Amino acid sequence: MTAPTETVTSATAGAGASRAPRTPRSSAEVISAEAPVLAHNYHPLPVVVARAEGVWVEDVEGRRYLDMLAGYSALNFGHRHPALIEAAHRQLDQLTLTSRAFHHDRLAGFAEDLAELTGLDMVLPMNTGAEAVESGIKVARKWAYDVKGVPADRATIVVAADNFHGRTTTIVGFSNDETARAGFGPFAPGFRVVPYNDLAALEAAVDETTAAVLIEPIQGEAGVVIPDDGYLSGVREVTRRAGCLFIADEIQSGLGRTGRTLAVDHESVVPDVLLLGKALGGGIVPVSAVVARREVLGVLGPGQHGSTFGGNPLAAAVGSAVIELLATGEFQRRTAELGEVLRTGLTALTGKGVTGFRARGLWAGVDIDPALGTGREISERLLREGILAKDTHGSTIRLAPPLTITREELESALGGLERALK
Secondary structure: OOOOOOOHHHHHHHHHOOOOOHHHHHHHHHHHOOOOOOOOOOOOOOEEEEEEEEEEEEEEEOOEEEEEOOHOOOOOOOOHHHHHHHHHHHOOOOOOOOOOOOOOOOOHHHHHHHHHHHHOEEEEEEEOOOHHHHHHHHHHHHHHHHHOOOOOOOOEEEEEOOOOOOOOOHHHHOOOOOOHHHHOOOOOOOOOOOOOOOOHHHHOOOOEEEEEEEOOOOHHHHHHEEEOOOOHHHHHHHHHHHHOOOEOOOOOOOOOOOOOOOOOHHHOOOOOOEEEOHHHHHHOOOOEEEEOHHHHOOOOOOOOOOOOOOOHHHHHHHHHHHHHHHHOHHHHHHHHHHHHHHHHHHHHEOOEEEEEEEEEEOOOOEEOOOHOOHHHHHHHHHHHHEEEEEEEEOOEEEOOOOOOHHHHHHHHHHHHHHOOOO
């Protein structure tokens, strides 16, 4: 195949030629340079990561840190996992994007693999977690009108208080986090908020207009809040009796994080709709998906939903490699085993600066005695110990290391936490 001739204008050439390479900057210089040119919608810890491998990252000065956050589960398999990097390199040499205007040779295999892994039928590929949630909401409403027979524009969706499903305007509209909500209205109607882990309140909120119940099987942003045993199976039963959909947002909790493929697997529950993201992209590209029963996703027709990059060849190649890692069950098994090490270590720290914790698999919300500092302050102390973690509300910090962490590395991190509490 002969490549087309490329025309380079003088303006293009001049633009490229006029910029001199930037000299290396220190961490302080990088942080200072960000302030005038980046929107201030984050408050990162004062570390500038330049390189990473496995569970370790390195800043621009060469200091090493143990990553105990893993990109909020986007890096479940660690930084630059060899199998995932190889899959990405291989695909980069072939094809990266077609848009969905055309078929490509990686998409069917990715969808087949993901449907098989989750025990569902059809896949709607997207990019970010918030896109998956928005897509799930659209699909649930369409299903309610086409299949359930809800009158036009009257469909409702029941959600849980203290949820975190993303920060688009629809989603923050049914959040009770005022930091996320304030100044962004007016918000879309059609959502009913009930307390999390309260089946009676959930059942009372469901009626003939209810399209779906949308919940996180474990609430991550709220501090790794784990519901009572039986809650998820109870949600499944309530939705079945009411003839509405159960949508499980497993964007953070899914794909091995809790010691099972999915958090709902702890109660052997199969939702009607599953929302996935973060780890599905292997920490390389943003990949998310709505996975559902055929009856549900089958309501979409051409032109009713889409994404230029959703399901692109590079994303499909990396996503398939992620699924291949999970299909062996190895990550789920070792995560369950190391989760016991994490629980044991946090139990030993309880009463010694830790006032309580919630943990499942390699995921924990750790409540710190407020007298010792805020969650932010404890995270900064951990940074000085060479450990990356992140606070959430109040004096709670989250621990979610890559699933590739060793027992020795995990115990080292717990030792660092103990020192930070002193």
